[in-house]
Amino acid sequence: MSPAPQLYRQASWHEPVVMALGAPGRRGLLFPAVESEVAALGDTASLVPASMRRRNAPALPEMTEHDTLRHYLRLSQQILGMVGISLFGTCTMKYNPRVSEALGLRPQMAALHPLQDPSTLQGVLEILWNFDNILRALSGMDRFTFQAAGGADAAYTHVCVTRGWLASRGELGERDEIITSIQAHPCNPATAAAAGFKVITLPLEEGGYPSLDALRASLGPRTAALMIGNPDDMGIYNPQMKEWVRLTKEAGALAFYDHANFNGVMGKIRARDLGFDACMFMLHKTFGGPKGGGGPAVGAYGCSAELEPFLPRPLVAKRSDGSFALDVPAHSVGKVREFLGNVHIVMRAYAWARGMGAAGIHEASDLSVLANNYMQKGLSAIRGVAVSNPDVEGPRMEMTRYGVGPLKQDTGIGVVELGNRMTDYGIDAPWLSHEPWVVPEPFTPEAGELWSKEDIDTWVAVVAKVCEEAYSDPDLVRTAPHHAAIGKVLAEGCEDPARWATTWRAFQRKHGDAARQAAE
Amino acid sequence: MTVESAHPWMANSTPEAKAAMLRKIGAPSIESLFAQIPEDHRFRGTLDLPPALASEVALKRHMLGLLKKNADCETNLSFLGAGIWQHHVPAVVDEIAGRSEFLTNVWGTPMSDHGRNQAWFEFCSQLGELIGLEFVGLPVYSWGCAIGYAVRMAARMNGRREVLVPASMDPERLDVLRQYAEPDGSAGHIAVVPVAFDAATGLLDLADLKSKISAKTGAVYFENPGFLGVIETQGAAIAAMARAVGAECIVGVDPISLGVLAPPAEYGADLVVGTIQTLGVHMSCGGGAGGFIASRDEERYAREYPTLNISIAPTVNRGEWGFALSLSHQSSYGMREEGKDWTGNSVYLHAIAASAYMTLMGPKGFAEIGERILQRTAHAANLLGSVKGVRPRFTQGLFKEVVLDFTATGRSVSAINKALLAQGMFGGRDLSDLPGFEGCALYAFTEIHTAEDVRRLATALTEIVT
Secondary structure, three states, X not given: OOOOOOOOOOOOOOOOOHHHOEOOOOOOOXXXXXXXXXXXXXXXXXXXXXXXXXXXXXXXXXXXXXXXXXXXXXXXXXOOOOOOEOOEOOOOOOOOOHHHHHHHHOHHHHOOOOOOOHHHEHHXXXXXXXXXXXXXXXXXXXXXXXOOOOHHHHHHHHHHHHHHHHHHOOOEOOEOXXXXXXXXXXXXXXXXXXXXXXXXXXXXXXXXXXXXXXXXHHOOOOEEEEEEEOOOOOOOOOOOHHHHHHHHHHOOOEEEEEHHHOXXXXXXXXXXXXXXXXXXXXXXXXXXXXXXXXXXXXEEEEEOOOOHXXXXXXXXXXXXXXXXXXXXXXXXXXXXXXXXXXXXXXXXXXXXXXXXXXXXXXXXXHHHHHHXXXXXXXXXXXXXXXXXXXXXXXXOOOOOOEEOHHHHHHHOOOHHHHHXXXXXXXXXXXXXXXXXXXXXXXXXXXXXXXXXXXXXXXXXXXXXXXXXXXXXXXXXXXXXXXXXXXXXXXXXXXXXXXXXXXXXXXXXXXXXXXXXXXXX | OOOOOOOOOOOOOOHHHXXXXXXXXXXXXXXXXXXXXXXXXXXXXXXXXXXXXXXXHHHHHHHXXXXXXXXXXXXXXXXXXXXXXXXXXXXXXXHHHHOHHHHHOOOOOOOOOHHHHHHHHHHHHHHHHHHOOOEEOOOEOOHHHHHHHHHHHHHHHHOOOEEEEEOOOOHHHHHHHHHHOOOOOOOOOOEEEEEOEOOOOOOEOHHHHXXXXXXXXXXXXXXXXXXXXXXXXXXHHHHHHHHHOOOEEEEEEOHHHOOOEOOHHHHOOOEEEEEOOOOOOOOHHHOOOOXXXXXOOOHHHHXXXXXXXXXXXXXOOOOOEEEEEEOHHHOHHHHHHHOOOOOOOOOHHHHHHHHHHHHHHHHHHHHXXXXXXXXXXXXXXXXXXXXOOOEEOOOOOEOOEEEEEOHHHOOOHHHHHHHHHHOOEEOOEEOOOOOOOOOXXXXXXXXXXXXXXXXXXXXXXHHHHO
16 A cells, blocks of 8 residues: 555534524423423422522523534534544554444443442443453552543542551651652642642653662652653653662652553563552553543552552452442542542443453554554654654664654754644644653654554655655645644634633623624 | 454554564564563563453453343433433434544644534533633533532632531532542641531521631532532522632532523632533443533633633634633643643543533523423422321422431331332432431432332332331
């Protein structure tokens, strides 16, 4: 198959904001009238205390069912959203098996209430239990909770569990520092701070990771935990991680493994074997749950037997008769979110893991690393593109960070412009980097096990094509996209209190004339 | 290890693809690509996983076998609410939220993912109309998490570390709030102080509020309708008391009520939080949870949001509008530990569903569903109150939920619920964990219930308690 880049044209419906659609009196949804015995109770107005009655109807659109469907279908056609090729790194873009989506809409999943008697939830409890066991096998941990509603929420779960563990030892307030690295995902320092800890951030040194000396200098009687990921987003695996964990434990602190970048090491290493006390997996990426534009997600948090009593409540337990129940851990830190978490996403992750099996999961990490190194061969040959950490030799893990610093220097075209122009070829703009940017003009693709060799070839060819364009016709790239639903958004006003508007009513107040025109 | 045949979810699981890629890399084997990992880090054992079900046929059969062990709220008649409610989810909403473009997208550019950004803006805009506020953030994990974030916003704004909450607050949401408020002994501890409520009406006890509120109070939180189903009529008075001491007034709402109940901004709410699950999101055993935070569009509030926010913005084409993130630098993505709490994945797909749901509803849909729920709740309280020994604790101003006191029946809530279960009914949430409500349960009634459903419940309860 030829990877020659083909231009793509996105649908452009000029679809007004829904607030400007519809016509008075139209209905999209009706509700059955109440029976006479219910109506006999009197006027509905009498059922609401006078001070609490709504006096003015909300200014919502009045749309038919069909018009509503068409409006959102048009919006959906104005989302590139993985219909082309998306190698959005650190997010591990996977196919979401539609069998699981279909199962999720069945009443045996969709129409379950979390407070039903456990005897009526035996299927989901068994799924939670089985999947807990799958993650135990993959991590070596002793117990998992699925209450956290995302990866960041799992990091938050860890700092909450850390507080509980410290309190049980009379060390809450004494051990008040959490160590992380500048390459760790922002959710690690952010949740640590939100849970009352001071954050120590280690800089990167030789080899692409912080030094053991820096770690030693930071550890002490005030250290509560280490929160760290490995490999990092550069695709570099820190070979000293066992020593990191040993030193952390020696200092009396907990070691937490942010396993966001699990795809390249699935089945190859296990967090507990390396000495970690706890880890987390993101079920909406590594385990095939849908992205949904950002959730609903699950951060599966696993820990050692020592920390299990502190986990959020409730936890699924298996009784001797084979039935499943809900238990409260002895020293539970409470809840990080209501109920059992995003159970329907755990169901999808379990189905994914069963669809893959042990050999399939091994194969997936093999293919992820293979694909990334294959892609690196292509990308590193492109004029204007630099590979991060050029001093680090040898193969990378499942992703590599690049930068178009040279391109920017040569042509003035940076990575944002590159990404915008890539979308003209039907390719989702790549992930850049979390703050701070260590590599100039960074981008971070990740192919995982999903995308074919041809997809990768096409992706690389598009980057090469856009870089060529940047040298030959920089204005073409600077003014991109040229084939999207709308022209380039001028976002400066989004930081200006006089201009930002997160709702239609704010838009109307701040941009009266324009809002009236937009509504026409 | 290798799989026997190419896997449907892995394009490069063919020997040909692997060989071609290895050739290009110039590596002898895939194993050689893992050279960075020291041998003593490697797991060389066998993963103890159940057998693979690589065919969809086998996988579906296995999954259905498990799911069929559940008893659901369609086959059975459920009266459970208390934080997750059974409302009708229109088929159109499922169709829209299930579209690949909405289901699988991640952060595209403002141009390439324009449609999704517009749907998010429409979610915020429609919710803003219902609650009467101009600044609405993108959704957060749940109602409980929204309370926690809002209380922390208030604490950052006024530097005070105390929040007053109704003693009748949902224990589930209270648990989450206590987590966000940090335990005693943690550096940022915020004291969560319960305020008594009137035993006869369920309304907040203003005398107790007066005795507890002070210049140390950072926020006053209450809900409308309250956890126990009672519409709080003293919103304006509570908000005024909060304002008088310089505290923020935070109101929690279920937006499904806002076609008939006053928007909280009207009676003085500074910050409004609540659920979005009731707006077209399936219960999914609690996976339907989702929350939001909103306020007046004032800079001092806007600059404290931990959420990602989407703003309408002009494009290079005259008269054309797009959307872009607003105030993202203040999030943890922009400022790590210096950011406003933390941000990550949330429930953005639920926001798409909720947006489509609100569009279908319109002003008349919200008025109609609100009226139906008011009527059905009043009817249920009335009818079930006629069962000997069963007493609705509150009878006036109820929305969707009714506290039934079974004390006089001599039967425990768990025994009653067990008996109901045997008849294919899920009784209300046992309130034994709420002080003063031993022997009580919280029953929910929505637009999906009929008078016949309630009669069936009344008949069953009559049999059970006599």
